[in-house]
Amino acid sequence: MKEKIKIIHILNSVGGVDVALRLILENLDSKIFKSIAIHGINDTTTPYLDDKGEEVEEYKISIQRDISLFKDFKALIKALRIIKREKPDLIHAHSAKGGILGKTIGAILNIPSFHTPQAYSYLSAQGWFKRSMYLRLERMTSFANSKVLASSQSEMNRALKEVKYKKEKVLLFNNSITASQDVSQLSINKTWPDNYICSVGRPSYQKNIEMMIRVLAEVKHKQSEVHLVLMGIGYHSPNLSKIDKLITYLGLTENVTLLPWTSREDIFNIISNARFYISTARYEGLPYSIIETLMLGKACVATDCDGNRDLIQDGYNGFLVPQEDIVEMSEKIVRLHLDSQLRKGFEVNAVELFERNFNMEKNIEQLEKIYETEVRS
Template sequence: MSGILHVTQCLGGVETYIRSFHDHDGFADFKERLLVAPSACALTKEWENCGGTVDILPMPRELSITSDVRATLSLFRTIRRHKPNVLHLHSSKAGAIGRAAALFCKLLGQKFQVVYTPHAYYYLALEGHRRFVFLWIERILSHFTDRLLATSPSEASRSIEDVGYPQRKVVTVSNGVATTPVHTSPPTGKSHTPFTIIFVGRICHQKNVELLIETVAQFKSSESVVFQIVGAGHYDSDRQQLDALLETAKVDTGLVEIIPWLDHEQVLDRFRQADACLVTSRYESFGYVAAEAAAAAIPVVATNVDGLKDIVEDGKTGFLLTDPSGEQLASCIRRLIDDPQLSTSMGRLGKDRINSYFNIAANSQLMRKFYSSIS
């Protein structure tokens, strides 16, 4: 295969996705590997160090006719210049701009495959008429997409049922995380106190921090439990928002350990030391936090949304709740506290599930087969 061009407007989970598959040779069959990203980051540096080409193309998340037209024309020129076999678009904004640029290129006779990975459709974050409008934008753009590459089975289902992709266009190659053989797993059912619940995520609408705080507020420090909130201080406004929510809910400050930011290895170490993981997201496409927590053999208590419903088996590897209250989530956590044997069993089964279905090394080979089938 000759060349692949990845385009992303956002980093975060998308950056983790591209880095993970890149590190495990998911794109190794392409002689030329190009990446268009909104800014320089660890991914772009790693990409260049491995012989890839990087173009920086700012793509503001908000709608802007001037900026969006400029980005479309710039990407059009990039596609014309590099002539990739595969154009792989990541996230809604890059997906829209990329498919517009691809359409113009194809009208001029250029041939390549357009692959789109939503990484959680943007319309899921919206309500009312805006949700309706952006859903219809996705439906229209689906006609200019050769393959929808979903990051999870539930994202594939949503693409077919909500957006209207024909089943023949939809392929699932699940995201994955690094795993270890089950027999080498460290012991779970930790004997230390207090019982530690970890939450990892940005302070934003998607992660539903309000529900997190509502859950924490159900506990008292006398219950020997602590909630570690990781990622709440990268921006000053994040910490201010979190502090305001804690104060409004009258949360016992002894219950909470706020950790501004950690690198990836430090986060993994925190998972290994924790007793359970709480994920309160309003929507996801996959859910790296839940997967990495399960890989560390701890149970996951999560909302029943796309991605998370693929990772967590309710009652087996953790608890999965639809539109839960903080009280309901707290009840699940108390079950784990009161029954160490259940907690240990769920952790081990969760690790088994990650090894079986969300192993990045194995899924990278599936990615290579997918690209080979369309190139």
């Protein structure tokens, strides 16, 4: 019997990074691949499942989002021991912290590694010096036996042009989701009106929720009944108090519903029943919330940034607007709100784009081939 290909995934398992790995493991052929997950002690308590619904073997170590020399070194040593013992054929590192650990251990043990950044960490840096330091760290850990497995074309471009990977060291596998999703009912009480727009995004520098609230205030001048349901404000929301104060200051307390992180089924339900979706992000990897929006057949108004521009084609399935352009975005939201024919056209195109590029049931074979080619080469 042919021996399975053993792959160790290493990551700080939160948010979209957690979703990405779960979708991969739930669709990867477990007859061919043996999967193991190494992740943070406190990042998730929900077990990973394979394509048969069986629990995937996992190890928990001190991987965390924030930088801590002691905890990061401890995580490196422990992950090194685990990987040395398990002897995988391939390491697939996800997120910034997972990438540093996975690529470093791969170089030490001479194991090929892939890194999927899910948005490069240097994009989150506010200030030239900090950004240049993070970028330098990415370049320093671009070891000979590591490759980037980008989650979007924009991320691929960053790897080539800014991190300076050679072309043959950068591959693309778009974040993808499965098409069959239950959107029939909510597990939480609905406290918002039937006519609403929605978004998913924790109050943080990346998601730029301050812009979203200011856009909503501008829209309210023309559409007084506008209502925003914002999901995902629970985990790591450093700007939440600032957002609360801004909502009150702009007189939007009756126009905004803030929901803590809830189940994916609830998110699907809320998106599917919304008028359309909006995003004010400064950067993304390839955002699952917008992929879900495409799958559910919804139009989108979004800022023109990495990730968003890979999913929204301006004038085809939504609108792209310049970052920080509050007036332009508010005008596009009002237009889409009033023009039902335009909205319906975008909705049809959204589903078509999803089926063509982001359906995991079709795309998983591409990832399996990438894994096999790397191990067999």
